[in-house]
Amino acid sequence: MKRVNLIILVLLAVAFLIIVERNLLNLSDILHLENPDAGIVLPFESEVSPDLRLETVRKGEEIPVLITAAEERLGAVVAAMNSVYQNSKANVVFTIVTLNDTVDHLNEWLTKTRLKNVKYKIVIFKPELLKGKISKDPQTLEAVKPLTFARYYLPAYLPEAEKAIYLDDDIIVQGDIQELYESNLKPGHAAAFSDDCDSASSKGFVRGAGNQNSYIGFLDFKKDPIKKLSMRANTCSFNPGVIIANLTEWRNQNVTQQLEHWMELNTREDLYSNSLAESITTPPLLIVFYKRHSMIDPMWHVRHLGSTGAGNRYSPQFVRAAKLLHWNGHYKPWGRTSSFSDVWDKWFIPDPTGKFNPVRQHAED
Numbered sequence: 001m002k003r004v005n006l007i008i009l010v011l012l013a014v015a016f017l018i019i020v021e022r023n024l025l026n027l028s029d030i031l032h033l034e035n036p037d038a039g040i041v042l043p044f045e046s047e048v049s050p051d052l053r054l055e056t057v058r059k060g061e062e063i064p065v066l067i068t069a070a071e072e073r074l075g076a077v078v079a080a081m082n083s084v085y086q087n088s089k090a091n092v093v094f095t096i097v098t099l100n101d102t103v104d105h106l107n108e109w110l111t112k113t114r115l116k117n118v119k120y121k122i123v124i125f126k127p128e129l130l131k132g133k134i135s136k137d138p139q140t141l142e143a144v145k146p147l148t149f150a151r152y153y154l155p156a157y158l159p160e161a162e163k164a165i166y167l168d169d170d171i172i173v174q175g176d177i178q179e180l181y182e183s184n185l186k187p188g189h190a191a192a193f194s195d196d197c198d199s200a201s202s203k204g205f206v207r208g209a210g211n212q213n214s215y216i217g218f219l220d221f222k223k224d225p226i227k228k229l230s231m232r233a234n235t236c237s238f239n240p241g242v243i244i245a246n247l248t249e250w251r252n253q254n255v256t257q258q259l260e261h262w263m264e265l266n267t268r269e270d271l272y273s274n275s276l277a278e279s280i281t282t283p284p285l286l287i288v289f290y291k292r293h294s295m296i297d298p299m300w301h302v303r304h305l306g307s308t309g310a311g312n313r314y315s316p317q318f319v320r321a322a323k324l325l326h327w328n329g330h331y332k333p334w335g336r337t338s339s340f341s342d343v344w345d346k347w348f349i350p351d352p353t354g355k356f357n358p359v360r361q362h363a364e365d
Contacts, residue, residue, distance in 0.1 A: 058091040058119075063181045064164040066157060068125070068147040069098040069106055075334050075348060075356040076169040078109055083173045083347040085118050090178040094120040095157050097150040099127075105353060112352045123157055125150055133263035134280075135273050148281045151240060152259045155247045162248050168241035170306065170332055172347055175299075175323030183244055185294040190249035192294035193238035193285075194301035213237055215290075218275050218283045226271055231290050238293065240285050241326050242301045259284045300324045306331045310339035319343060334358040 065084060069077040081094060098106060103122055110120065127146045134144055150157070151166045158164050165181055167173075185192050196213035212218060216233035219226050250256070262284040266272055272283035302322040304310055306329025319325065319340050327333050333344035336359050348358065 058089065060091045062161075063090050063092045063178060064095060064158050064161045065092055065167060065177065066095045066097065066150070066154060066164060067167045067169060068150045069096050069102055069122075069169065070145065070147055071099070071102045071105065073169050073334075074102065074106060074109065075351065075358065076332070077106075078113075078115065078349050078351075079334075079344060079347040080167060080169055080171050080173070081110075081118060081120075082115060082349055083171075084167075084177050085115065086347070087173055088176045088178055090176065090181075092119065092177060094118065096120055096122045097125050097147060097157060098122060099147070100124055105355065108353055109349070109351055113349045115349065129153070130263075133260060133267065135267050135270070144280065151243060151281075152256055152284075154243075154245050155251050155256065158247060162246070164245050164247055166240075166243040166245060168326065168328070170327040171241065172325045172344055173323070174320075174325065180242075180244065180296070180300050180324070183294075183296065183300075185244065185246050185249075188249065189292060189294045190246050190253055190255050191289060192244040192296050193240060193289070194242060194296045194298065194303070195236050195238050197236035212275075215286060218279060218286055219272050220270065220275065223269055223271050225265055225269060226287075229287065229290070231287075235290070237282070237286055238289075239301065239303055239326070239328065240282055241303065241328055242296060242324060244294075244296060255288060258288045262287050297323075301326060303328050305329070305333075305339055314340075316340075334360070336360055 067077060067080060077096065084092060084094075096106065103124070106122060110116065110118065125147055130144075130146060130149060154164060154166060163181070165177065183192060214233065214237055215221075215231060215235045218237055219231075219233075221227065221233050262271070266280075266283075273280060275283065299321070300323045302314070302319070302324065303326035304313070305325055306327035308329075308331075310329075310331075325340070325343065327338060327344070331338040333341040334348070338344075338360075341360060345358075351357070
């Protein structure tokens with residue numbers, strides 16, 4: 001009898017150990033799924049992955065969206081991301097390009113608010129990438145914001161993606177981002193942009209310093225390198241604040257290297273630094289994509305909301321119908337005065353650290 005009892009005890013112990021082992025294996029699998037991207041480091045940048053809750057992870061094809069995050073505009077990034085995420089059920093994965101001193105602040109804002117379940121990766125932009133590509137003129141150097149050039153390096157930040165969306169931070173998305181992502185690009189085109197002459201955003205548009213809608217406003221057509229391209233000066237320009245990128249074509253056509261070439265040439269020959277448009281980011285894109293880009297639906301990039309008179313140009317009904325709003329221009333919705341700032345306010349999430357406050361709201365308190 002004692003021998004039988006001993007055998008039973010041994011069998012029970014073995015069964016208990018098997019159950020424990022299986023539970024531990026299942027727990028390991030769950031932890032792996034909760035943070036599938038942990039430890040991945042992309043080229044020339046570091047990455048921080050969020051702690052995702054398994055039950056809220058969205059399924060389906062990933063939609064890569066890249067956005068930059070400057071410390072002084074962090075509230076804009078959060079509002080833009082919130083609008084994208086809340087207006088879509090798609091499996092959106094954000095790649096946020098920023099500088100080292102912003103990472104902790106950004107992580108705290110995203111993980112301690114309603115965006116805690118958003119999939120994102122933070123990558124560090126290295127300003128040394130721009131060495132030899134920016135004019136040494138003191139005024140130009142002061143105006144340069146390194147992160148604005150992140151869009152030139154899309155394939156490097158998204159090495160596994162075949163297609164992606166780039167968004168400026170001063171935008172609000174009101175439509176389903178999947179619709180924009182599924183826009184068709186023409187064969188051989190590496191990108192799609194919004195034409196500056198499209199009917200939605202050119203209505204009532206007043207050209208002046210910083211506001212141009214043709215190539216002659218961005219480039220010096222008296223310079224030989226520009227002349228040799230045989231581009232028409234009155235060609236309608238485009239706005240690169242929203243980009244749909246075919247990254248396979250971008251890589252095959254060496255678009256990044258072409259953009260860098262024109263940046264370097266500009267430092268020697270001043271091809272666009274003194275243009276009316278006051279832009280040093282857009283001109284290389286205009287050159288490289290001249291007659292070689294697809295068009296974005298005008299309602300997916302309604303812009304100039306940050307310009308004087310935007311409140312008279314667009315009706316509230318039109319703004320509500322727009323699928324993407326862009327406050328390009330001097331007046332930002334988190335600043336003292338801006339048209340349709342109430343639309344932006346709907347998507348803004350207060351900073352849990354208290355460091356960022358919209359100037360307008362802060363002044364009212």
